Amino acid sequence: MTDTLTKEQRSRTMSRIRSKWTSQEKKMHNYLKAKKIKHKMHPKIRGSPDSLIYETNTAVFLHGCFWHKCPKCYNEPKSHKDYWLPKIERTVKRDRENEKILKEQGFKVVKIWEHEIKKDAKSCISRLVKKL
Known part of the structure; x- marks a missing residue:
C-alpha cells in the first residue's frame, strides 16, 4: 500500500508519537x-515498568493492545506481515522477560490493557488499587 502522506507529513506525524x-x-x-x-x-529499574508503587512493591505495565498482542482484542495486521508479526512477537517475548526479571527482584507485576483503561479508566485503576 502506498503512503498517502508526503515524506515531511509522515515524519511530522511519527515524531509526535x-x-x-x-x-x-x-x-x-x-x-x-x-x-x-x-x-x-x-x-529506571531492570524490567522497565510504566509505574512502580512503592508501598506494595508492585510494578505496573500499561500495554497497548496492538503492540503487546492483547489476548482479548488483538487483530493481526493485514499488510506487511513479514515486518509486523516478528516485531510484535519480539515485544511479547520482551514483556515475558521483563516480567520474569521483576518477579525475581521481588515485585508483584500487574498488566493493564489499553482497552480496559480506555473503556473506563477510573474503575480500571481503582481495581488496580484494590488489588494492592
Whole structure:
C-alpha cells in the first residue's frame, strides 16, 4: 500500500508519537496521585515498568493492545506481515522477560490493557488499587 502522506507529513506525524506519558499513563498517574498513593512513573529499574508503587512493591505495565498482542482484542495486521508479526512477537517475548526479571527482584507485576483503561479508566485503576 502506498503512503498517502508526503515524506515531511509522515515524519511530522511519527515524531509526535511518544512511548512515555501516554494519555493512559497520565490518567493512571493523576488517579494514584489523587489517592495519595506513592508511586514513580517510568522508574529506571531492570524490567522497565510504566509505574512502580512503592508501598506494595508492585510494578505496573500499561500495554497497548496492538503492540503487546492483547489476548482479548488483538487483530493481526493485514499488510506487511513479514515486518509486523516478528516485531510484535519480539515485544511479547520482551514483556515475558521483563516480567520474569521483576518477579525475581521481588515485585508483584500487574498488566493493564489499553482497552480496559480506555473503556473506563477510573474503575480500571481503582481495581488496580484494590488489588494492592
